Amino acid sequence: MRRLANRRQQLALACLLTLLWPLSLLAAEPLPSWRDGPSKSAIETFVKAVTDKGSPDYVAPAERIAVFDNDGTLWSEQPAYFQILFAFDEVKRMAPQHPEWKTTQPFKAVLENDHKALSATGMDGLMKIVGATHTGISTEAFMKNAKAWLASARHPKTGRPYTEMIYQPMLELLDYLRQEDFKTYIVSGGEVTFMRAFAEKVYGIPPEQVIGTTFVTAWQPGATPSILRTPKLAHNDDGPGKPESIDSIIGRRPLLAFGNSDGDLQMLQWTAAGSGKRFVGLVHHTDAKREWAYDRQSSIGRLDKALDQAKQQSWTIVDMAAEWRRVYPFDAPADEHVQ
Amino acid sequence: MRRLANRRQQLALACLLTLLWPLSLLAAEPLPSWRDGPSKSAIETFVKAVTDKGSPDYVAPAERIAVFDNDGTLWSEQPAYFQILFAFDEVKRMAPQHPEWKTTQPFKAVLENDHKALSATGMDGLMKIVGATHTGISTEAFMKNAKAWLASARHPKTGRPYTEMIYQPMLELLDYLRQEDFKTYIVSGGEVTFMRAFAEKVYGIPPEQVIGTTFVTAWQPGATPSILRTPKLAHNDDGPGKPESIDSIIGRRPLLAFGNSDGDLQMLQWTAAGSGKRFVGLVHHTDAKREWAYDRQSSIGRLDKALDQAKQQSWTIVDMAAEWRRVYPFDAPADEHVQ
Numbered sequence A, B: 001m002r003r004l005a006n007r008r009q010q011l012a013l014a015c016l017l018t019l020l021w022p023l024s025l026l027a028a029e030p031l032p033s034w035r036d037g038p039s040k041s042a043i044e045t046f047v048k049a050v051t052d053k054g055s056p057d058y059v060a061p062a063e064r065i066a067v068f069d070n071d072g073t074l075w076s077e078q079p080a081y082f083q084i085l086f087a088f089d090e091v092k093r094m095a096p097q098h099p100e101w102k103t104t105q106p107f108k109a110v111l112e113n114d115h116k117a118l119s120a121t122g123m124d125g126l127m128k129i130v131g132a133t134h135t136g137i138s139t140e141a142f143m144k145n146a147k148a149w150l151a152s153a154r155h156p157k158t159g160r161p162y163t164e165m166i167y168q169p170m171l172e173l174l175d176y177l178r179q180e181d182f183k184t185y186i187v188s189g190g191e192v193t194f195m196r197a198f199a200e201k202v203y204g205i206p207p208e209q210v211i212g213t214t215f216v217t218a219w220q221p222g223a224t225p226s227i228l229r230t231p232k233l234a235h236n237d238d239g240p241g242k243p244e245s246i247d248s249i250i251g252r253r254p255l256l257a258f259g260n261s262d263g264d265l266q267m268l269q270w271t272a273a274g275s276g277k278r279f280v281g282l283v284h285h286t287d288a289k290r291e292w293a294y295d296r297q298s299s300i301g302r303l304d305k306a307l308d309q310a311k312q313q314s315w316t317i318v319d320m321a322a323e324w325r326r327v328y329p330f331d332a333p334a335d336e337h338v339q
Helices: A004-028 A038-051 A082-098 A099-103 A107-109 A115-120 A123-136 A139-152 A168-179 A192-203 A241-250 A261-271 A305-313 B003-030 B037-050 B082-097 B099-103 B107-111 B115-134 B139-152 B168-179 B192-203 B241-250 B262-272 B304-313
Strands: A064-067 A183-189 A210-220 A226-235 A256-258 A279-284 A316-319 B065-068 B183-191 B208-219 B226-237 B256-259 B280-284 B314-317
Touching: A004 A082, A004 A279, A038 A168, A038 A279, A038 A316, A064 A168, A064 A241, A082 A099, A082 A107, A082 A139, A099 A107, A107 A115, A107 A123, A115 A123, A115 A168, A123 A279, A139 A192, A139 A226, A168 A183, A183 A192, A183 A241, A192 A210, A226 A241, A226 B241, A241 A261, A241 B037, A241 B208, A241 B226, A256 A261, A261 A279, A261 A305, A261 B107, A279 A305, A305 A316, B037 B168, B037 B314, B065 B168, B065 B241, B082 B099, B082 B107, B082 B139, B107 B115, B139 B192, B139 B226, B168 B183, B168 B192, B168 B256, B183 B192, B183 B280, B192 B208, B208 B241, B226 B241, B241 B262, B256 B262, B262 B280, B262 B304, B280 B304, B304 B314
Parallel strands: A064 A183, A064 A256, A183 A210, A256 A279, A279 A316, B065 B183, B065 B256, B183 B208, B256 B280, B280 B314
Antiparallel strands: A210 A226, B208 B226
């Protein structure tokens, strides 16, 4: 009997070890697509410092707010912001209902794929395109349009759905932070409902944690009330608009912030200026082979002033080419076992 | 040995039962300050319907959004909105730095407690008082002012701190909903930072789940950046402003909404018009003895159109006098064991 009991104990111990084995692996390696290097080390050191109850830098879970820019930080933004490519496709889809667009700029340029004529219409032309495709309908109708486009559109370079052009290392970072009781937010210049159309499914970020550019809306009463999107901009969530919306909507200063361009600078400054330990990071697009390489000279996602300040203040600058094992989830994890 | 083992088993069973006993009590009685009656029954029936996995009305936890008005729904609002009483006290506190207020309306009226002269300045006067006491400083400085007032000010009728004049039955409802994986939000005409000064401590509602009226803010760069509150109104979170902010900030339609006045009507309509089962409730101030009794004729918290619609649509109307065992946490639970 005693010997049997011992065998049972041994068996139970073996079962327990088998069950715990993957857990211990998981705990040891929360960021598998990050190569061992300064960024991974800085992230892990920071997270341990603010979550370890014995640490002098410990922060209560309720205060663990992490904010992420979207374009160029969580997904790609080349050859143009994906939301702009959506707007162009929407102009084409809606054209049959707008015969006047055949002869009116900037719509004519979009319909004829005339990049030169489109550029000539400038920011004013772009705003007209965004207005025509993003407003004048209810939030629900716009959400439906965005989802339909995301389901069918393909990126001109990769041929992939846009929602697959997300950064695998950043997905792992979001997961890692949530496992450590951080609340993960998007704070982006993108329009808020467009981002909500995919953020929950793709990033695990629920609509109420997506902050972005908004249009003034108008309550439409009736038996089936709705919320109409008007063409008037309510909030431009770029540059100083980012700390302003964080203050207005979250009401706490982030503990961690990640961006990739000068449009994120004030959000990073606001985070860095908080008391106690804070983490401030930039995704640096250095990978012309697997993604794109651009910074100071780019018209999209320009990283110039924020790069200077990151260097001065020793913020974390993620060298995409050197520090990421893979960029997209669909990339082969070529060197996963090499490192 | 065998007998000892049996005794150990009995002991373990006894321990287990002892541990589970209070849990089972808790599960059986989540709303102890609500008398058995139509409102308590409607709440419990609704919560069970949307949280029971076997129910045809089951809703996933991520979609369980509950929104509450604040003034008159979670705490009292008589003889005036507490935030207005705060503004009056702030005028008095700030008066030494503003000698011109002694001779300028509406400030003169506040300093002299001249209700008639104050009334004569109307909404314009009130806006001047709110502007002078709520803006021109950083969010952090305003938060500090609000917290200092909440810690020291006392209600003219009860002599209690304002943060004690909260409704015990609603605290229990908030707890009950959170236990059932609802995310509880405030959506109120009150200014957002004023409410954040106490909502987390008093209601267990974190700042990022407080939505309210906001002022336009302006990023102030520098070594210690700050967010300046300007006197320009950004969003008036009353009436149609409530579903608009829910749409903009939460991005999901609430599953449950509670209000107490016509200013909540559109939020209630928006909630009620959602697909599937929804809960819409009104706190009806019927208790002149323990709180205040007012509805259709009141200038504060007028409940007229929303009361008509609640009756038409069979929304839940909470009769405070009849259905609440106690109003405030400091009330003696007089009839707790009578029912």
